[in-house]
Amino acid sequence: SVNExxxxxxxxxxxxxxxxPQGKVRLMxxxxxxxxxxxxxxxxxxxxxxxxxxxxxxxxxxxxxxxxTGANQMIxxxxxxxxxxxxxxxxxxxxxxxxTAQQSIEFLKxxxxxxxxxxxxxxALHAIHQVLTQQPNDAEALAxxxxxALSQNNKDQAYRLAQQAVTLNPTAAIAYTALxxxxxxxxxxxxxxxxxxxxxxxxxxxxxxxxxxxxxELCLGLLSESAHSAQQALTLDAGLARTQTVxxxxxxxxxxxxxxxxxxxxxxxxxxxxxxxRLGLGLTKIxxxxxxxxxxxxxxxxxxxxxxxxxxxxxxxAYYEEKRNALAQEQFSLAKQLDPNDPTPYFYDAIxxxxxxxxxxxxxxxxxxxxxxxxxAVYRSQLMLDKDLAARSxxxxxxxxxxxxxxxxxxxxxQSIATDPANYSAHRLLADSYASQPRHEIARVSExxxxxxxxPLNMTPIQPQLAQSNILIIDxxxxxxxxxxxxxxxxxxxxxxxQSSAIYGSNNTFGDDAVYSxxxxxxxxxxxxYHYETDGFRAxxxxxxxxxxAFVQANISDSLNLQFEYRYETRDNGDLxxxxxxxxxxxxYQEHTDITSYRLGGRYAFNTASxxxxx
Numbered sequence: 001s002v003n004e005x006x007x008x009x010x011x012x013x014x015x016x017x018x019x020x021p022q023g024k025v026r027l028m029x030x031x032x033x034x035x036x037x038x039x040x041x042x043x044x045x046x047x048x049x050x051x052x053x054x055x056x057x058x059x060x061x062x063x064x065x066x067x068x069t070g071a072n073q074m075i076x077x078x079x080x081x082x083x084x085x086x087x088x089x090x091x092x093x094x095x096x097x098x099x100t101a102q103q104s105i106e107f108l109k110x111x112x113x114x115x116x117x118x119x120x121x122x123x124a125l126h127a128i129h130q131v132l133t134q135q136p137n138d139a140e141a142l143a144x145x146x147x148x149a150l151s152q153n154n155k156d157q158a159y160r161l162a163q164q165a166v167t168l169n170p171t172a173a174i175a176y177t178a179l180x181x182x183x184x185x186x187x188x189x190x191x192x193x194x195x196x197x198x199x200x201x202x203x204x205x206x207x208x209x210x211x212x213x214x215x216x217e218l219c220l221g222l223l224s225e226s227a228h229s230a231q232q233a234l235t236l237d238a239g240l241a242r243t244q245t246v247x248x249x250x251x252x253x254x255x256x257x258x259x260x261x262x263x264x265x266x267x268x269x270x271x272x273x274x275x276x277x278r279l280g281l282g283l284t285k286i287x288x289x290x291x292x293x294x295x296x297x298x299x300x301x302x303x304x305x306x307x308x309x310x311x312x313x314x315x316x317x318a319y320y321e322e323k324r325n326a327l328a329q330e331q332f333s334l335a336k337q338l339d340p341n342d343p344t345p346y347f348y349d350a351i352x353x354x355x356x357x358x359x360x361x362x363x364x365x366x367x368x369x370x371x372x373x374x375x376x377a378v379y380r381s382q383l384m385l386d387k388d389l390a391a392r393s394x395x396x397x398x399x400x401x402x403x404x405x406x407x408x409x410x411x412x413x414x415q416s417i418a419t420d421p422a423n424y425s426a427h428r429l430l431a432d433s434y435a436s437q438p439r440h441e442i443a444r445v446s447e448x449x450x451x452x453x454x455x456p457l458n459m460t461p462i463q464p465q466l467a468q469s470n471i472l473i474i475d476x477x478x479x480x481x482x483x484x485x486x487x488x489x490x491x492x493x494x495x496x497x498x499q500s501s502a503i504y505g506s507n508n509t510f511g512d513d514a515v516y517s518x519x520x521x522x523x524x525x526x527x528x529x530y531h532y533e534t535d536g537f538r539a540x541x542x543x544x545x546x547x548x549x550a551f552v553q554a555n556i557s558d559s560l561n562l563q564f565e566y567r568y569e570t571r572d573n574g575d576l577x578x579x580x581x582x583x584x585x586x587x588x589y590q591e592h593t594d595i596t597s598y599r600l601g602g603r604y605a606f607n608t609a610s611x612x613x614x615x
Contacts, residue, residue: 008034060147060181061242062113062174063208064140067106072098076110085239086271088118105131109140117273121148139169143178150182153307153338158182166195173203177212187342189219200229207236207243214246218253223558226250241271248280252287254558255457255522260284275305279314289494291321302331309339313348320352328352343372350399359402366399401436409433422611424454452563453601453613457524457555458492461499461515464528464547464567494520509534522555540574540587559606565599 002008009018009032018025018033023040025033035041063083068076075094083091095111103111108127115124125148131141146161162182165175176199183192196213203209214229230250233243248263261284267277282297295318302311316331329352335345350365400409410433416426428451434444452462500514511532518525530547546569553563571593575586601615 006034006036008032060151061117061208062140062144062147062177063206064109064172064174064203065206067110069106070104071102072107076107079114080110083114083117084237084241084270086241086269086273088114088273092118105134105138109138109144112141112144116144116148124148137168139165139172139175142168143172143175146178146182150178150185151307155182155185159186171202173199173206173209176202177209180212180216184216184219189216192216193220205236207233207240210236211240211242211246215242215249218246218249223250223253239270241267241274241277244270245274245277245280248277248284252280252284255287255555257284257288257521261288273304275301275308275311278304279311282318283314286318286321286493291318291493294318295322307338309335309342310344312338313342313345316345316352317348320348325352325356341372343369346372354399354402359399362399363403401433406433406436410437422454424451424456427451427454428460449615452551452553452565453603453615454611455553456561457519457522457553461497461517462526462528462549462551463513463515464530464549465513492519505534507535507537524553526551536574536576538582538585540585540589541576543571543573543576545569545571545573560602560604562602563600565601567595567597567599569593569595 009016009027016027018027018035018041020035020041022035022038025041027033033041063080065080068080070076075098079091079094082088082094092111092114095107095114098107108131112124112127112131115121115127124144128141128144131138135141142161142165146158146165149155149161150158158178159182162175162179165172166179169175176195180192180195180199183189183195193213193216196209196216199209200206200213210229210233214226214233217223217226217229226246227250230243230246233240234247237243244263244267248260248267251257251260251263261281264277264281264284267274268281271277278297278301282294282301285291285294285297287294295315298311298315298318302308302315305311312331312335316328316335319325319328319331329349332345332349332352335342336349346365346369350362350369353359353362353365400406400412410430413426413430413433416423417430420426427447431444431447431451434440434447437444448462496516496518498514498516500512502510502512504510513528513530515526515528517527526549528547528549528551531545533542533544535542548568550566551563552565553561555561571591573591575589577585579585599615601613603611603613605611
């Protein structure tokens with residue numbers, strides 16, 4: 001803040017040197033300073049840090065066409081049009097031209113909503129106070145107060161205000177829209193959608209409420225319903241930034257990346273201060289493989305809405321993708337501070353720590369994430385709009401495997417499948433865990449097949465030996481151990497990857513495996529090779545085994561997913577039996593195995609709760 005007598009600064013994130021010719025101070029996060037004319041800067045204590053950055057917070061849009069009435073209706077309509085197209089300063093200039101004597105209750109609420117959109121909170125609160133002074137039970141003014149409280153992370157106060165608003169005026173669309181934002185912040189997506197649907201019923205000609213309903217339907221995976229709501233919003237007002245943003249996420253969820261990028265760019269053109277549009281554009285760029293440019297957009301989104309825990313989590317994931325672990329840890333820590341009840345940063349932080357061999361710390365974070373999610377293993381992200389399904393593929397069993405907690409790993413998988421039998425990452429967790437258990441070969445292959453049939457497109461490689469039920473190598477020697485997923489990215493994106501491991505030992509023992517995997521828009525594939533040979537520990541105890549596999553998966557439509565797998569195994573071995581008397585073996589026995597298999601499978605989703613699998 002700057003005026004003709006003083007200059008003040010408060011640091012929310014990072015470090016800043018605040019100086020003038022008289023002196024300087026070094027400010028860290030949470031610290032503030034003030035300098036008067038011809039005086040050196042002095043440190044200050046800020047009692048309410050969120051107030052110091054209230055101008056930088058993002059306030060979800062609330063608007064009502066009912067406000068555009070009265071003697072100045074034409075001016076108000078032109079101001080509203082400018083506001084909807086991102087020209088907030090122009091809209092406020094039009095409103096300021098209206099004399100005080102002609103400023104009605106509706107005018108004050110309209111001005112408060114526009115002031116919030118540009119972060120001028122104190123002026124907005126003053127306008128809201130004027131409304132409540134004249135009408136203490138005005139539901140729309142209380143809804144605006146709820147949005148302010150929510151954006152400043154006062155969720156309990158926001159919930160009380162939103163509930164009070166819908167109770168006072170059940171026909172006010174704005175009250176239900178505010179309630180939908182509050183419920184979403186509390187991770188209650190179904191009640192949030194019900195509130196948004198009620199808002200749409202109360203204001204069927206308002207494009208903003210239809211865009212909000214479409215956004216929540218996307219969150220719940222209701223693709224067809226979301227597309228219908230978004231189309232309704234487009235029909236009512238194609239130039240609405242919120243509508244373009246929701247359409248962008250709809251395209252992104254269907255992997256129409258060109259259309260998604262176009263919609264997000266149009267939304268940013270209409271409203272450059274929208275963090276949701278920046279988030280969508282960043283995720284789209286990352287999905288196309290441009291991590292650096294996508295991360296820049298996520299940084300802008302976090303600047304536009306610095307109090308948003310989920311934005312911080314996603315920015316941390318972007319830094320993790322770039323192997324900038326220090327910055328990733330900083331963002332995860334901020335996300336945990338901003339919303340201690342959000343399991344998302346704990347889950348992603350656990351994966352980041354696990355890949356940097358901080359296994360104990362990773363276990364603590366995964367348990368914290370689990371405790372925050374009703375004691376259910378966290379395999380899913382909070383935000384479903386970006387189709388960030390790679391996080392589910394990060395094998396959590398590796399954490400327990402590294403610590404030697406194989407039984408705990410199995411228990412987590414069993415509990416998760418009991419809760420959600422269609423959770424593909426739980427089946428993959430069991431497949432990975434069974435790989436280290438003796439005499440679990442058939443169970444391992446069965447779980448892997450279920451995981452493959454249920455999985456979306458992803459980059460998690462399919463090790464050739466994982467799909468075979470007869471691997472002639474003991475666990476721990478090398479290629480059959482869980483060596484993959486060591487640095488698998490948490491973001492699904494267009495790219496190619498090669499991963500391999502090998503062993504060498506006495507008695508001419510040698511083994512290796514290699515997997516080449518790739519993802520491109522609607523298609524993913526994996527090509528793998530496994531080899532193991534040894535002379536054994538006695539005569540005629542040799543083994544020479546090779547396995548090759550190819551796996552291709554394609555999204556034919558939003559509902560239909562098809563996959564094809566080819567496997568070939570050849571094995572030559574002598575007498576591998578271990579009799580009671582060591583000398584009682586065959587010196588001449590030889591076995592040759594040659595197996596070729598083809599598999600065609602698929603999944604058709606009737607809705608979010610019902611799917612048909614075939615293989």
